[in-house]
Amino acid sequence: MKLTSDERCHCRIIHKDRVALAKQTALGPKQISQLSQMFKTIADPTRLKIILALKQEEMCVCDLAAFLNISESAVSHQLRTLKHMQFVSNRREGPVLYYRFANDNLSPLIQAGLDTLGSTNV
């Protein structure tokens, strides 16, 4: 639980100008929240594996459960999260739902992650 600004005024400020500049140029709460939510969604190992797998080919819930070695329920929960973020979409073929990578805007993000990973470890 965060404190209010009133309760926090005892804090000394060394560089008022820098704090002021940071506050002025900072992103709004909504943008920070959305950005955070986006990173959070692709930060979970299970969801990351799902995204990378679906980036290659369509898969149904059962396939993903076998691939990830977790319950189909767990997969379904994670797909719900990914679908809500519009990172994946699905199409129905009879009783089977096929999920696929949906958001082209996500590719650069994943790629940047992979690049950063590669250049940090060599």
Next chain:
Amino acid sequence: MKLTSDERCHCRIIHKDRVALAKQTALGPKQISQLSQMFKTIADPTRLKIILALKQEEMCVCDLAAFLNISESAVSHQLRTLKHMQFVSNRREGPVLYYRFANDNLSPLIQAGLDTLGSTNV
């Protein structure tokens, strides 16, 4: 607590070939873990704000605490996480530690996030 593969063998597999391909081309556990850790580090709103602020100018712990309106201790904890991931570094000037944005590889990642955010919401 995850189940072992033995306990999970009752799962039906609709497309064995897709599961096999996904397993073959999947990243290793270490890579997934590192990638996940990287995204997780920039997924927290507080750390995100710190990164974006330090991307502009050096700031000390006290400045960041005033900017973020949280305790200096909380800032210090988060800076420790960011420093461990080599996303920020610091220099000492007398008793004051100045933190700065350290990892150039992180910029594209943040930028990709901002781009994705922008193109998803318009």
Next chain:
DNA sequence: TTACTATATGAACAACTGCTCATATACACA
């Protein structure tokens, strides 16, 4: 030394998250 400042660290706790299990829903076919 002593006093003060700036930051770091450890403990504790509330909030969140990802899983399993049990159950519900949606579709196909007889």
Next chain:
DNA sequence: TGTGTATATGAGCAGTTGTTCATATAGTAA
């Protein structure tokens, strides 16, 4: 209708996380 399959949903729980508080450390200055 009824049965079986594929997936979704809700509850519950263990593990993780971000914060505050109290305390410790590192540096400055007398």
